[in-house]
Amino acid sequence: QVQLVESGGGLVQAGGSLRLSCAASGRTSSIYAMGWFRQAPGKEREFVARVYWSGGNPYYADSVKGRFTISRDNAKDTVYLQMNSLKPMDTAVYSCAASGRALYSYYTEWAFDYWGQGTQVTVSS
Numbered sequence: 001q002v003q004l005v006e007s008g009g010g011l012v013q014a015g016g017s018l019r020l021s022c023a024a025s026g027r028t029s030s031i032y033a034m035g036w037f038r039q040a041p042g043k044e045r046e047f048v049a050r051v052y053w054s055g056g057n058p059y060y061a062d063s064v065k066g067r068f069t070i071s072r073d074n075a076k077d078t079v080y081l082q083m084n085s086l087k088p089m090d091t092a093v094y095s096c097a098a099s100g101r102a103l104y105s106y107y108t109e110w111a112f113d114y115w116g117q118g119t120q121v122t123v124s125s
Helices: none
Strands: 002-007 009-015 020-027 033-039 046-052 068-073 078-083 090-101 120-124
Touching: 002 090, 020 033, 020 090, 020 120, 033 068, 033 078, 046 068, 046 078, 078 090
Parallel strands: 009 120
Antiparallel strands: 002 020, 020 078, 033 046, 033 090, 068 078, 090 120
């Protein structure tokens, strides 16, 4: 089992920045990839970004490309989501996820096995 704990959410003005953290514990050696998803009120959960557990090959949704950066601190088993140039449309509950399977792609909820509790990000205009 893998446990995930997010932190770093909050309220920020449009154009500002936030950094989300996701600390993994438990059987972290079984992780293949980590991802961030978000869910806005009244909308379905959507993919934001993912990175392989090695820290390589980051991949982003078009809506955040160029503004968000996903990375991993190997020494801390922690994955970060640096969010810059935030927009009101980025307001959502952000959740990190871990996959324990070797898959061809990791950009759907189905690909991930473990989920954090989520952290609220609110961007005011």
